[in-house]
Amino acid sequence: KDATGRNAVERIRTTEDKTERDMLKARLPCVMIQCYSDYRAAGAIITPTGLIVPEWDQKSSPNVSDWPGFVQKLRAIPYIAYAGLSVSGKGAFAIMSIAFPDRFKEHFDAIQEEFAAIGCPIDPCGRNIKCLRGYSYNDETTSFFNYDAIPYTKLKAPAPAKLYRNKPTGTDARKVQAVVDRIVIEKRDVTGSYDAWTRIAQALATEFGEWGRQWFHQVRQF
Numbered sequence: 001k002d003a004t005g006r007n008a009v010e011r012i013r014t015t016e017d018k019t020e021r022d023m024l025k026a027r028l029p030c031v032m033i034q035c036y037s038d039y040r041a042a043g044a045i046i047t048p049t050g051l052i053v054p055e056w057d058q059k060s061s062p063n064v065s066d067w068p069g070f071v072q073k074l075r076a077i078p079y080i081a082y083a084g085l086s087v088s089g090k091g092a093f094a095i096m097s098i099a100f101p102d103r104f105k106e107h108f109d110a111i112q113e114e115f116a117a118i119g120c121p122i123d124p125c126g127r128n129i130k131c132l133r134g135y136s137y138n139d140e141t142t143s144f145f146n147y148d149a150i151p152y153t154k155l156k157a158p159a160p161a162k163l164y165r166n167k168p169t170g171t172d173a174r175k176v177q178a179v180v181d182r183i184v185i186e187k188r189d190v191t192g193s194y195d196a197w198t199r200i201a202q203a204l205a206t207e208f209g210e211w212g213r214q215w216f217h218q219v220r221q222f
Contacts, residue, residue: 005028005135005137006137008024008027008028008135008137009028009087009135009136009137010137011024012024012025012087012088012089013087013088013089021088025087025088025134028087028134028135029134029135030132030133030134030135031132031133032130032131032132032133033049033051033053033095033133034048034049034051034052034053034104034126034129034130034131035047035048035049035129035130036048036049037130040130040132042193042195042196043193043194043195043196044130046129046130048101048102048104048129049101050097050098050101051095051096051097051098052095052096052097052098052104052107052108052111052126052152053093053094053095053096053126053131053133054093054094054096054108054111054112054115054122054123054126055086055091055092055093055094055122055123055125055126056070056091056092056093056120056121056122056123057086057090057091057123058090058091059123060121060122060123060124061120061121063119064120067085067089067090067091067092067142068085068141068142070092070120071083071084071085071092071142071143071144072144074092074094074144075144075146078146078148078149078150079096079097079149079150079151079152080094080095080096080146080149081094081095081096081097081145081146081147081149082094082095082143082144082145082146083095083143083144084136084138084142084143084144085136085138085142085143086134086136087134087135087136087137089142093133093136096111096149096152097149097150097151097152098151098152098153099151099152099153100153100155103155104129105127105129106155106156106157106158107152107154107155108126108127109127109156110152110154110155110156111152111154112124112127113156114154167211168208168211172207173208176204176207176208176215177215180215180218180219183218183219183222184218187222188222189222190219191219191220197220200216200219200220201216201220204216
């Protein structure tokens with residue numbers, strides 16, 4: 001066992017001052033469990049690992065006071081391959097295999113909904129596939145492995161897009177139209193990276209449904 005890492009974690013768990021505790025946590029190694037990527041910046045090319053990491057803390061689950069006991073209760077869930085305490089000892093995380101790695105967010109949303117239904121909401125930050133997982137130390141009383149865990153197969157379908165038979169009206173629509181007109185006149189490329197390109201498409205589709213496609217084609221032409 002890693003004595004150096006264990007000592008670092010135990011020091012964090014016994015430190016009362018939050019500023020000092022955060023400083024100590026920042027020195028620990030970390031890893032992206034949910035994806036492979038050379039870097040975390042927007043636009044980085046990622047490959048899903050097929051793993052998903054739900055986590056719980058005092059903010060998301062204020063009713064939990066016995067975190068070691070909470071971890072042991074997770075043993076009953078057949079698709080959790082590993083669970084343990086977070087580095088602070090005041091939270092927990094799990095590692096699960098998912099059936100469809102390319103549908104990561106649909107899996108995450110289903111997991112989030114499932115745990116919320118039983119009174120154990122998970123931290124929404126894990127929906128970012130590039131979320132970092134910091135080093136933590138646990139023994140058999142505060143963690144477990146389930147080598148027979150089964151892949152999680154549930155998916156939550158995304159909300160249907162809004163459909164407009166006619167051009168949308170209202171303040172937001174007028175603002176978007178004005179911005180699109182200016183982009184066309186100036187022939188300006190505002191898409192930048194692939195990440196920005198997809199965010200623009202998703203924003204227009206979410207807010208304006210099928211009509212947003214027309215604005216998107218005008219924006220992306222440059």
